[in-house]
Amino acid sequence: MSDFETHLAKAEKYLARFREGVVMNQIGGEAVEAADGDSFETISPVDLKPLARVARGKAADIDRAAKAAKAAFPAWAAISGEERKKILHKVADAIVARAEEIALVECMDTGQAYRFMSKAALRGAENFRFFADRAPAARDGAALRKAGQLNVTSRSPIGPVGVITPWNTPFMLSTWKIVPALAAGCTIVHKPAEFSPLTARLLVEIAEEAGLPKGVWNLVNGFGEDAGKALTEHPDIKAIGFVGESRTGSMIMRQGAETLKRVHFELGGKNPVIVFADADLERAADAAVFMIYSLNGERCTSSSRLLVEASIYEEFTRKVAEKAKAIKVGHPLDPQTVVGPLIHPSHEKKVLSYFEIAREEGATIAAGGEKVEGPGGGCYVAPTLFTGVANDMRIAQEEIFGPVLSAIPFATEEQALNVANDVAYGLTGYVWTADITRALRVTDALEAGMIWVNSENVRHLPTPFGGVKSSGIGRDGGDWSFDFYMETKNVAFATEAHKIPKLAG
Ligand code: NAD
Numbered sequence: 001m002s003d004f005e006t007h008l009a010k011a012e013k014y015l016a017r018f019r020e021g022v023v024m025n026q027i028g029g030e031a032v033e034a035a036d037g038d039s040f041e042t043i044s045p046v047d048l049k050p051l052a053r054v055a056r057g058k059a060a061d062i063d064r065a066a067k068a069a070k071a072a073f074p075a076w077a078a079i080s081g082e083e084r085k086k087i088l089h090k091v092a093d094a095i096v097a098r099a100e101e102i103a104l105v106e107c108m109d110t111g112q113a114y115r116f117m118s119k120a121a122l123r124g125a126e127n128f129r130f131f132a133d134r135a136p137a138a139r140d141g142a143a144l145r146k147a148g149q150l151n152v153t154s155r156s157p158i159g160p161v162g163v164i165t166p167w168n169t170p171f172m173l174s175t176w177k178i179v180p181a182l183a184a185g186c187t188i189v190h191k192p193a194e195f196s197p198l199t200a201r202l203l204v205e206i207a208e209e210a211g212l213p214k215g216v217w218n219l220v221n222g223f224g225e226d227a228g229k230a231l232t233e234h235p236d237i238k239a240i241g242f243v244g245e246s247r248t249g250s251m252i253m254r255q256g257a258e259t260l261k262r263v264h265f266e267l268g269g270k271n272p273v274i275v276f277a278d279a280d281l282e283r284a285a286d287a288a289v290f291m292i293y294s295l296n297g298e299r300c301t302s303s304s305r306l307l308v309e310a311s312i313y314e315e316f317t318r319k320v321a322e323k324a325k326a327i328k329v330g331h332p333l334d335p336q337t338v339v340g341p342l343i344h345p346s347h348e349k350k351v352l353s354y355f356e357i358a359r360e361e362g363a364t365i366a367a368g369g370e371k372v373e374g375p376g377g378g379c380y381v382a383p384t385l386f387t388g389v390a391n392d393m394r395i396a397q398e399e400i401f402g403p404v405l406s407a408i409p410f411a412t413e414e415q416a417l418n419v420a421n422d423v424a425y426g427l428t429g430y431v432w433t434a435d436i437t438r439a440l441r442v443t444d445a446l447e448a449g450m451i452w453v454n455s456e457n458v459r460h461l462p463t464p465f466g467g468v469k470s471s472g473i474g475r476d477g478g479d480w481s482f483d484f485y486m487e488t489k490n491v492a493f494a495t496e497a498h499k500i501p502k503l504a505g
Pocket residue numbers: 164165166167168173191192193194222223224225227228229232243244245246248249251252255265266267268269299300301399401427467471472
């Protein structure tokens with residue numbers, strides 16, 4: 001049996017449980033159907049066939065879950081950070097033990113290639129370990145003195161929180177948002193994306209089997225407009241950690257206004273990779289190709305705009321086009337596959353529509369630009385490169401969220417920066433140059449929350465993650481995550497009998 005056939009057989013085995021009955025919500029430690037018995041179907045992007053029916057939660061289910069999270073909060077917040085650390089490490093161990101199952105189910109639910117998803121499950125476990133280790137110190141603060149006064153700050157968990165996640169790499173992203181909340185002492189209600197809900201079910205089961213107390217983690221599946229909306233409006237939910245589209249972020253802010261919800265947004269991107277002529281062009285080309293065509297281009301940090309110095313534009317874009325054409329599009333479980341099918345026919349339609357838009361706008365399609373007939377007949381799209389792109393074209397301004405790259409030439413550093421910053425988004429930037437002074441100037445002026453110089457996106461968990469402009473509000477990673485999920489309290493002690501103003505007598 002080839003590795004591909006083994007993956008197929010194992011995926012079938014792991015998916016069998018989802019095909020029976022309804023994939024349940026998890027509320028107060030119990031697997032439950034939606035209160036009104038409603039459910040929805042999730043399909044595989046490989047062949048568009050149903051994978052499972054999933055409980056379709058609505059306001060009543062969110063209310064139950066929020067109440068369960070509220071009831072579990074005092075005990076979870078009160079246990080020691082050391083104890084939370086132990087439990088979260090046990091969850092990490094359990095994720096590692098089931099990494100293959102998670103990866104194979106994720107591939108079939110999202111269309112992401114196994115070569116990336118096998119690592120995504122393990123990265124999820126790493127997220128648990130990273131925040132587990134920080135749990136004991138999460139409440140620590142500072143001592144701030146002035147004459148006659150000692151101030152002591154400390155942090156405490158904000159309360160039950162809502163976590164709303166997108167469909168692109170759901171397992172890894174869910175851990176990224178959920179674990180710091182748990183480590184801080186918050187309880188949660190998770191609403192996963194309706195296009196890829198399966199691994200969220202595995203995750204909550206794994207956590208409870210590993211010893212997470214009942215009600216600390218509640219899962220409600222459903223659609224954004226009912227379950228998601230109800231979560232953002234619920235008075236017992238103190239904060240919303242959200243990853244998804246920028247316009248959904250706006251809606252959530254509006255919905256949460258009435259209950260003064262604290263929000264943390266990781267939103268869309270149209271990230272530039274800026275290549276100067278003095279860069280190591282082979283490395284730059286490999287990195288640019290990796291950052292747009294890995295994870296099907298369904299990646300918020302993807303380098304979807306390629307800004308190339310005019311003197312090397314032809315040569316560089318030819319190199320990128322050759323690499324794009326050589327990428328294997330195929331079944332997500334085939335170990336050779338780089339680009340699998342896009343998540344859903346509706347998203348595929350959106351991505352394909354940009355090929356027509358590119359033609360109308362007068363860009364050149366240097367690679368791809370078409371649908372691919374892949375195994376299973378699902379949502380396969382060719383890795384695509386547009387050249388001759390001007391920055392005011394829609395293909396240079398709008399987040400396509402597929403394996404589609406728009407290449408724009410620039411003449412000067414100033415022009416490169418103007419083009420790079422002339423978009424609504426500001427999540428990441430990538431700068432390729434051998435000139436360190438230029439790198440300092442460019443990174444200083446680039447409007448982005450995260451920039452890599454002479455590198456693709458290599459994540460270091462203690463560093464801040466997040467965007468500016470329409471790409472987000474707030475930062476994750478390291479202590480930044482705790483700042484969001486915790487309240488800071490200051491206590492001022494008088495250290496001497498200072499003079500108190502007398503208003504009478
Ligand atoms: P989406 O905004 O459509 O959906 C995300 C989640 O929000 C889903 O669970 C959905 O059900 C829910 N939702 C929708 N409407 C809602 C509402 N009114 N109230 C509450 N919840 C609602 O995003 P998507 O299409 O699932 O994901 C793709 C987007 O996510 C892209 O824009 C991508 O850039 C972004 N993303 C950002 C990051 C980041 O870290 N910045 C990471 C991954 C993905």
